[in-house]
Amino acid sequence: MAAQRVVIGVDSSTQSTKALAVDLETGAVLGEGRAAHAVSAGAGRESDPEQWWRALAEAVAGTGWADRAAACSIAGQQHGLVTLDTAGRPVRPALLWNDVRSAPQATGLAAAFGAAELARRTGSVPTAAFTSAKWAWLRANEPAAADRVTAVRLPHDFLTERLTGEAVTDRGDASGTGWWGPDGYDQDVLARIGLDPGLLPQVLPPGARAGLVRGGMPLREGALVATGTGDNMAAALGLGLTPGRPVLSLGTSGTVYAVGRTRPADPTGTVAGFADALGGWLPLACTLNCALAVDRFAALVGRDREDVEGGGTVVVLPYLDGERTPDLPGASGLVHGLRHDTTPGQLLQAAYDGAAHALLAALDDVLRAGGENPAPDEPLLLIGGGARGAAWQRTVLRLSGRAVQVPAARELVALGAAAQAAALLTGEPADAVARRWRTAEGRVLEPVPRDDDTLERITSTLRRARALQEVPPEGR
Numbered sequence: 001m002a003a004q005r006v007v008i009g010v011d012s013s014t015q016s017t018k019a020l021a022v023d024l025e026t027g028a029v030l031g032e033g034r035a036a037h038a039v040s041a042g043a044g045r046e047s048d049p050e051q052w053w054r055a056l057a058e059a060v061a062g063t064g065w066a067d068r069a070a071a072c073s074i075a076g077q078q079h080g081l082v083t084l085d086t087a088g089r090p091v092r093p094a095l096l097w098n099d100v101r102s103a104p105q106a107t108g109l110a111a112a113f114g115a116a117e118l119a120r121r122t123g124s125v126p127t128a129a130f131t132s133a134k135w136a137w138l139r140a141n142e143p144a145a146a147d148r149v150t151a152v153r154l155p156h157d158f159l160t161e162r163l164t165g166e167a168v169t170d171r172g173d174a175s176g177t178g179w180w181g182p183d184g185y186d187q188d189v190l191a192r193i194g195l196d197p198g199l200l201p202q203v204l205p206p207g208a209r210a211g212l213v214r215g216g217m218p219l220r221e222g223a224l225v226a227t228g229t230g231d232n233m234a235a236a237l238g239l240g241l242t243p244g245r246p247v248l249s250l251g252t253s254g255t256v257y258a259v260g261r262t263r264p265a266d267p268t269g270t271v272a273g274f275a276d277a278l279g280g281w282l283p284l285a286c287t288l289n290c291a292l293a294v295d296r297f298a299a300l301v302g303r304d305r306e307d308v309e310g311g312g313t314v315v316v317l318p319y320l321d322g323e324r325t326p327d328l329p330g331a332s333g334l335v336h337g338l339r340h341d342t343t344p345g346q347l348l349q350a351a352y353d354g355a356a357h358a359l360l361a362a363l364d365d366v367l368r369a370g371g372e373n374p375a376p377d378e379p380l381l382l383i384g385g386g387a388r389g390a391a392w393q394r395t396v397l398r399l400s401g402r403a404v405q406v407p408a409a410r411e412l413v414a415l416g417a418a419a420q421a422a423a424l425l426t427g428e429p430a431d432a433v434a435r436r437w438r439t440a441e442g443r444v445l446e447p448v449p450r451d452d453d454t455l456e457r458i459t460s461t462l463r464r465a466r467a468l469q470e471v472p473p474e475g476r
């Protein structure tokens with residue numbers, strides 16, 4: 001009865017699709033598949049949703065269980081604007097979470113409603129990342145394309161709908177649109193950006209079934225499909241996260257978050273007030289430049305990513321994609337404090353430090369926004385591609401001053417999706433499935449004294465460099 005025992009979880013994230021086939025009882029990973037995505041360069045960040053669909057087929061085939069799994073679920077990068085025509089085909093490439101061209105539209109929305117009022121309504125003050133700003137950008141810059149749109153989806157909704165034929169989403173990913181609040185879609189925000197609510201998917205309750213896999217699909221016909229969710233919400237499920245336990249995720253984006261018991265509404269916009277994929281909240285701060293930006297910096301200085309050196313006073317703000325935390329969408333990379341004796345290894349270490357700085361600074365705000373008390377003794381869970389790197393681990397230990405736990409399980413977003421799929425079969429909450437699978441277990445790295453001098457040097461450089469960084473983003 002193999003079909004009863006195995007579920008597939010998918011992470012369709014910025015750089016790739018990753019799929020895991022997981023044993024329902026034990027959580028053992030039975031097979032893995034992966035396929036890369038292309039992201040546009042230049043002023044914007046776009047990807048073709050058809051490419052995600054092909055990558056999904058390749059990744060699930062790679063698990064070896066696509067034709068036998070009993071249930072599946074798809075998690076995806078948050079916020080992306082997927083626009084479809086009457087045939088369900090993309091009208092244009094998706095505008096991704098790290099496309100900063102929509103910054104003026106985000107500012108316009110905050111000005112129209114008031115930042116505090118938007119935080120009260122939708123949980124968040126929108127930045128360029130939010131789908132509401134992206135739709136407003138499309139309306140302003142490509143009105144003919146916007147007029148052809150008959151359905152608006154998030155990346156994971158698009159893939160779930162292709163599999164099932166059902167136009168549905170979940171509260172976690174919906175909370176990153178900027179047009180969803182506790183009472184459902186916010187009609188005033190939608191009216192302001194000129195988006196017909198009839199174009200949006202239905203928000204299903206936590207634990208609901210999205211539908212069944214249709215015939216002719218890359219997964220077994222009739223397999224159950226869970227709602228899926230945003231990648232950060234899925235990782236929270238995948239860790240079996242309980243309230244107040246902080247997570248730092250080092251991927252293309254850097255994120256810091258914790259499950260909260262109270263609904264966040266940070267009027268400063270540093271903490272996004274997301275919902276989780278269950279009934280709670282997931283306050284989160286996100287940077288645009290994390291592991292990918294540091295790797296790019298390593299290539300620039302001609303070093304392997306682990307080839308770092310301590311010492312020196314150079315500061316790097318690695319804002320290669322603009323930045324979201326702090327909200328400087330037009331910012332660019334900046335090196336300050338170079339001396340004759342600065343080494344390439346010190347420059348690279350400074351890039352790690354500059355990438356970690358804002359995330360760690362936001363950690364306590366994230367906890368407070370969810371109604372939790374900061375608990376400095378609680379080990380920080382470290383996940384995402386960067387969590388495997390020794391230089392990243394040492395950087396986080398040194399700049400946080402706290403213990404760090406690195407789960408042995410690697411693909412926590414895909415595991416969270418798998419837990420959501422498993423929950424459809426067993427009736428358990430998805431986070432309880434993940435705790436039963438012991439997914440968060442892993443090495444705990446002992447704390448070291450916090451390097452306050454480095455943190456202060458970065459804070460001070462950031463403050464003095466504001467005139468250079470507070471510029472409009474390139475592009476329309």
Ligand SMILES: Nc1ncnc2c1ncn2[C@@H]1O[C@H](COP(=O)(O)OP(=O)(O)O)[C@@H](O)[C@H]1O
Pocket residue numbers: 013014015016250251252253291292293295305384385386387388389390392
């Ligand atoms: N062993 C490693 N050590 C340090 N960094 C790594 C390692 N493997 C991957 N990375 C970094 O992780 C990034 C991918 O992270 P991941 O969380 O998979 O990305 P995504 O944002 O697409 O979800 C890569 O761009 C790379 O910078």
Ligand SMILES: O=C(CO)[C@@H](O)[C@H](O)COP(=O)(O)O
Pocket residue numbers: 013014015076077078079097129176230231232251252253254255272286
């Ligand atoms: O925008 C956010 C969170 O608000 C990002 O975290 C995206 O969800 C993309 O994630 P990765 O592809 O880097 O995992």
